[in-house]
Amino acid sequence: MNAPIDIPLYRAAHGRTGDKGDRSNISVIAWHPALYPLLVEQVTPEAVASRFRHRAPAGVQRYLLPRLHAMNFVLDGVLDGGVNDALNLDTHGKALSFLLLDLRIRVPQDLLSLLAGSDAY
Amino acid sequence: MNSIDRPALLIGCAAGFSGDRTDAAGPVVDTLIARLQNGPVGQRAFLIFETLAERTLALAQLRRRADPEAGYEPLLDAMLRPVLARCLAHGIRIVSNFGAANPRAAARHIGRMARELGAAPPHIAVVEGDDLSAPAQLALLREQLGAQMDGIRVVSANAYIGAEPIAAALDAGAQIVVCGRVADPSLTVGPAMSHFGWRSDDWERLGRATMAGHLLECGAQVCGGYFADPGYKDVPDLEAVGFPIAEIDAEGCCTIGKADVTGGLVTEATVKEQLLYEVHDPAAYLTPDVIADISDAEVHGLGADRVAVSGVRGHARPTHYKVNVCHEGGWLAEGEISYAGPRAEGRARLAADVLKKRLADLVLRVDLIGAVSVLGDDAGRTLAATPDADLRDIRLRVAATHEDRALAERLAREVMALYTCGPAGGGGVRTALTPRLNTISCLLPRAAVPVSFARIDEEMPA
Numbered sequence: 001m002n003a004p005i006d007i008p009l010y011r012a013a014h015g016r017t018g019d020k021g022d023r024s025n026i027s028v029i030a031w032h033p034a035l036y037p038l039l040v041e042q043v044t045p046e047a048v049a050s051r052f053r054h055r056a057p058a059g060v061q062r063y064l065l066p067r068l069h070a071m072n073f074v075l076d077g078v079l080d081g082g083v084n085d086a087l088n089l090d091t092h093g094k095a096l097s098f099l100l101l102d103l104r105i106r107v108p109q110d111l112l113s114l115l116a117g118s119d120a121y
Numbered sequence: 122m123n124s125i126d127r128p129a130l131l132i133g134c135a136a137g138f139s140g141d142r143t144d145a146a147g148p149v150v151d152t153l154i155a156r157l158q159n160g161p162v163g164q165r166a167f168l169i170f171e172t173l174a175e176r177t178l179a180l181a182q183l184r185r186r187a188d189p190e191a192g193y194e195p196l197l198d199a200m201l202r203p204v205l206a207r208c209l210a211h212g213i214r215i216v217s218n219f220g221a222a223n224p225r226a227a228a229r230h231i232g233r234m235a236r237e238l239g240a241a242p243p244h245i246a247v248v249e250g251d252d253l254s255a256p257a258q259l260a261l262l263r264e265q266l267g268a269q270m271d272g273i274r275v276v277s278a279n280a281y282i283g284a285e286p287i288a289a290a291l292d293a294g295a296q297i298v299v300c301g302r303v304a305d306p307s308l309t310v311g312p313a314m315s316h317f318g319w320r321s322d323d324w325e326r327l328g329r330a331t332m333a334g335h336l337l338e339c340g341a342q343v344c345g346g347y348f349a350d351p352g353y354k355d356v357p358d359l360e361a362v363g364f365p366i367a368e369i370d371a372e373g374c375c376t377i378g379k380a381d382v383t384g385g386l387v388t389e390a391t392v393k394e395q396l397l398y399e400v401h402d403p404a405a406y407l408t409p410d411v412i413a414d415i416s417d418a419e420v421h422g423l424g425a426d427r428v429a430v431s432g433v434r435g436h437a438r439p440t441h442y443k444v445n446v447c448h449e450g451g452w453l454a455e456g457e458i459s460y461a462g463p464r465a466e467g468r469a470r471l472a473a474d475v476l477k478k479r480l481a482d483l484v485l486r487v488d489l490i491g492a493v494s495v496l497g498d499d500a501g502r503t504l505a506a507t508p509d510a511d512l513r514d515i516r517l518r519v520a521a522t523h524e525d526r527a528l529a530e531r532l533a534r535e536v537m538a539l540y541t542c543g544p545a546g547g548g549g550v551r552t553a554l555t556p557r558l559n560t561i562s563c564l565l566p567r568a569a570v571p572v573s574f575a576r577i578d579e580e581m582p583a
Contacts, residue, residue: 014354014390016347018399021562027397029390054503063403067419067432068393074401080499083176084450084559087486087520090495099496117353 004106010098011115012105013039017097022082024093026100029070032114035107036069042105048073051103052096055080073100128161129368130316132309132333133380136170136200136217137340139177143199145340145364146170148380150204152366154211155381167312168208170200170217171305171338178302179447179558181221182254182277192223193299197230205231206238209296216287216308220247220299222277228299228577242578243297246290250572251302253278253444253565262446265563273448276558280442280570283409285321287311290574298574302445304408309334309367317371327411328435329373332418335406336377336395336430340364343377343395344426345385358384378427387426396420396430405436407443409567412436441564450559452529454483455520456536456552457490460544462513466492468544469515475543476519479535483521483528490516516549522557530554 012035015027028043030036045060052060058077065072079093080086107115133153135146146168153166172194185192194200197219208215220227224247235243253262254277262278263270279302288311290298298311313319313330321327336343343365345356356362363383368376379387396415400406406413414434421429460469466489473487487504488494492512497503519536523529533552540550 010353014350014394016394016398018397020399020401021560023401025397025399025401027394029393029397054506055498056500056502061401063416065397065403065416065418067417068396070393070397072397072400072403084557085522087453087499087522088495088497089488089518095495 002108002110004108005112006104007107007115008101009043009103009105010101011117012107013101014116015097015101017094019079019082019092022077022079024075024078024096026073026075026097027070028073028100029068031116033069034111035114036066038105038107038111039071040064043071043103045073047103048075048100051100052078127317127371128164129370130313131156131164131166131366131368132169132312132337133166133364133366134169134171134337134340135204135364136172137338137342138174139172139194139196141172141340143196144203146200146204148383149364149366150207150213152380153213154207157211165316166213168204168213168215169308169337170219171308171340172196173218173221173302175445175447175560176558178221178279179277181223185222190226193221193227193230194219197227198234201231202234202238205234206240209235209240209243214291214295214312215297216300216312218300218303218308220301222252222301224249224299224301225577228297231297231299232578244295245297245299245577246293246295246574247577248282248286248290248298248300248303248572248574250286250570251279251282253280253570261565261569262444262563265565266446266561269561276447276449278444278446280444280565281409282442282570282572283307284310284314286572286574288314291315293574293576295574295576304410305338306331306334306408307410309337309369310410313369313373322437324411324435324437326373326435328413329375329433330369331406331408331411331413331435332396332415332430332433333367333369333373333375336375336392337365337367339395339398341385342398343391344379344387345391348391348394354390356384356386360384374429374431376423376427376429387428389420389422389428392420392428392430407439409438409442411438441566442570444563444565446561446563447558448561450557451522451524452526453520453522453555453557454529454532454553455518456533457516457518457550458536458539458543458547459516459549460547461515462546464511465515466509466512468546469517470509471544472517472539472547473519475539476535480521480532483523483532486520488518490518494518526554
């Protein structure tokens with residue numbers, strides 16, 4: 001019995017958003033090295049672009065940092081012009097890491113013990 | 122002592138932005154003093170404050186126009202006075218960009234502060250060359266930016282300059298170095314260059330020290346600040362979160378720790394989040410000093426709130442400086458009103474419809490705070506895709522920008538008018554009208570931006 005379980009990404013990874021101009025970068029850092037390959041496989045640039053479709057990204061670039069068990073996503077054109085131009089209360093897009101961390105991923109049951117938090121799957 | 126054999130340099134950071142906590146420096150300085158007293162012979166310590174963002178600098182330039190002795194960090198006195206005498210007494214040197222748009226005035230203020238505290242007059246230096254707002258330099262920028270400069274009213278123009286003039290000022294004996302727009306990591310690289318005697322093309326060491334500076338430059342953000350998420354990322358005593366202290370060795374490698382007797386935590390997770398903060402391509406983190414490369418970086422927890430960073434590399438620095446030009450950008454108008462209880466969301470949505478019809482000549486952003494707001498987009502695609510969930514506590518916010526102040530002001534009046542003309546039960550109207558600043562960027566060859574340092578005495582005229 002190792003059928004994958006559907007979970008929110010925040011149980012497998014943490015991250016932080018930074019901004020420069022109209023460009024946002026969001027780190028996704030595995031809570032455990034054994035979870036990292038799942039992230040590389042499932043948290044693809046396409047999955048992230050889809051997650052941010054309402055913000056119409058001009059591009060999504062993914063950089064891998066295997067020694068940190070981390071990925072860095074760079075999303076162009078998602079901040080409505082950025083800190084000086086956007087009408088959003090959060091002109092920096094500081095909250096966007098939590099939009100990404102709410103993505104659903106599938107985790108084999110033998111890795112469930114490595115997940116953070118304890119809320120429902 | 123050969124510089125390569127020198128004990129690790131200690132650099133504490135006591136501010137990560139303009140407006141950071143003014144009681145942060147005390148525990149950092151106490152810890153630096155204790156380490157110096159118990160540490161190896163020849164150990165040295167620095168205190169840095171990072172207080173400058175794009176907008177901060179433009180606002181500082183506006184204050185300087187109104188008052189020639191203003192234009193530096195407004196919290197300079199509150200941040201520095203509690204620790205200045207102790208730093209001077211224990212040989213802890215201070216480097217900061219709190220000079221903002223007027224480093225010389227900041228330096229004179231620090232000189233006066235030292236005298237009031239009964240300290241011997243310190244050797245204070247300012248770093249100059251970043252401010253490009255004089256007419257001749259604006260003409261140079263116009264060559265680069267072309268039509269983008271047409272018709273704009275420039276508020277500030279600054280190059281992100283590097284660590285070399287900081288190191289030179291320290292080499293000349295400065296106890297305090299006051300900068301304007303230097304790249305944030307350069308506040309750390311400058312002291313390390315000076316202390317270890319690195320050349321300005323020692324890319325590997327400069328790259329490593331740059332990432333140490335990058336980890337320090339946001340203050341508490343590497344010590345559990347901006348990290349806590351209950352049940353997932355728990356942080357002890359967040360209300361007293363400590364600020365970071367880096368130990369940088371002669372190779373530029375660093376160990377990140379934090380001030381003693383403070384809250385927060387330094388773990389591999391906090392260091393990884395900050396290492397990637399505001400990084401784009403991890404192989405090319407561009408600064409005026411070096412192109413740092415963290416693609417093979419590693420972090421190792423040493424326990425007791427200490428994490429070692431290794432594997433950082435460096436490549437030859439960019440040939441150009443990045444320049445930001447801030448200009449006036451019209452007016453931002455915002456208005457808010459709350460609806461609560463049964464059908465609150467429906468009433469808030471109706472109020473938004475009323476405002477859109479009444480303000481058809483403005484492009485309105487609508488937030489339903491409590492249903493969909495900061496994760497939404499200005500064009501309203503997220504809101505349009507969010508069905509009415511009959512939520513019972515909604516704060517409606519609308520925002521728009523316009524060149525014409527009178528038109529922007531109409532938004533505030535229309536939100537106010539919802540009291541009597543809008544849906545039932547709206548309350549708590551707040552409105553704001555804010556002048557906006559916009560930024561354009563370009564690159565200038567380094568040779569076009571001469572940088573220097575100068576010693577400042579309190580008596581010197583403005």
